Amino acid sequence: MRVFCSSRRRRYNRLVDTITIFTDGGSRGNPGPAAGAFVLLDENQKRIFAKAKFLPHATNNIAEYTGLLTGLEKAYELGASAVKIYSDSELMVKQINGEYKVKNEGLRELFEQCFDWLTKFKSWQIKHVFREKNKQADKLVNQALDAKSDVEIGEKPAIDTTSKHLRLGVLISGSGRTLINIQQLIKEKQLNAEVAIVISSRSDTVGVEKTKQAGLPLEIVRKKDYPDVNAFSKKIGDLLIEAKVNLVIQAGWLCLWKIPPELDNKVMNIHPALLPAFGGQGMWGHNVHEAVIEAGCKVSGCTVHFCTNEYDKGPIISQRTCPVKDDDTPDTLAARVFEQECIAYPEAIKLFASGKLFVIGNRVLTK
Template identity: 50%
Template sequence: MRRLRLGVLISGTGRTLLNLLRQQQAGALPAEVVVIVSSRADAPGNAFAAQFGVPLVVVDARQVKGSAFAEAVYAALDQYAVDLVVMAGFLKRLPVRPAYAGRVINIHPSLLPLFGGKGMYGERVHQAVLEAGVKVSGCTVHFVTDELDAGPIILQACVPVEDDDTPETLGARVFAEECRLYPEAIRLYAAGRLRIEGRRVRILPPAPADERSDPRVLSGDA
């Protein structure tokens, strides 16, 4: 099975990107990050491009507006023949073009559909979880659609919410699960084991080695 070509989209620290690059370096991902696209020229995560020898394309959302922003991002992804787009703390809305449907994934630091939507990212999510008084939180890997944080869910992981948690302590517990869950979702995608059935994702059993095909997502109509 050929290695997936990943395009990773970032806007900030790049810690999710760093986890994926380390997984790749350790041989734990059947994938290679072939381009990093950043929405900020001053994002700290941009430095990982030089550190790991990955091309960096900056499309600064403060300078490139509207449809021109999406055009520039997709031009970079097309240039590097990306198989799968991985959002890793990417804080800009990106309409999903038909050619990329089922090829864009994101990880969110809550159990969607709870605590998602506009303005819900980073510690804001964990603060909202604590204010709601729920006893469990977690993270969600999902396919990206044009509806914010509402695409078909691939995987979820739960963590307990402790009585003395702060947004920082809860966030650290959730992020530890993110570091495990996101690579697992990419491995499932690479193995062709994800089937989208309406708003749900079915995880298929492993195929025999001689029946594995190129990485892809199956639709329920296939």
């Protein structure tokens, strides 16, 4: 039985009276690597906090209870007097509500700990929801499983009202994952921007389909359709200038092109390593992560930089790091690096929009 220390709560100011908790858990192998996650929302349904706890070896049900337990602890820590809980585990919901008995001894202790925390709130309720209503918590579970570590997300960023409006040109060659992430931030008004044009160097990618589904303006510009790099580059530059973009972001773009003078220091790229290491022609995707692991690096990360007419060259705007673990594979490291990319690229775009980036030689100063 968990022992509660009443002095702990008084260290925190009350944030909200009622917190909504979405919880989830999952195990790959059942039992196997597992994670339990929770997402906390305030009374306006704004995210306050979210976390997934990685469990090296556990069942689905233990992971589900872990998500609930850690969510209750955090909600109480933040000063909630009441909680509304939603989970897609029908078993756990019915056990907490007293409809099912807890027959598994492995779950009983977790059940009792959760119930202990529930009784500390003035009121509580727990309801079952289908998985499609629990996407945020489910996503966190999978992120923790991919990374084989805890994943934590703080308060959702505020609406961007300080930056000038940007017309973005986005260059893609693959899945379009970064493009869709940027578009989602625009929809949530966290980026004061619009995607004015998407240019793909291939016609048969998932990214092309995602662009069409999102209703974004799309142009296919394949290098093989042009006699040389100059003609290829001119077509790209003409399309971007015609679309009146004021910032170009390369999002998984794999083609070297010559940037026109009008777009000097207005083309950004994000690279899945800490440049100048592990850059250059052929260093993209899993090639990078394999090289990082092979080199025995203890730290990796991502780099946002302004582009030049050389692969992965140009003034560095920002870098974010993450650990390289002893048991990492290219897939697990890629997942951890991508989490940092999702933070670094929007931050760099906002700095550009705010007029805070100044290029001096090969350095970018932030003012």
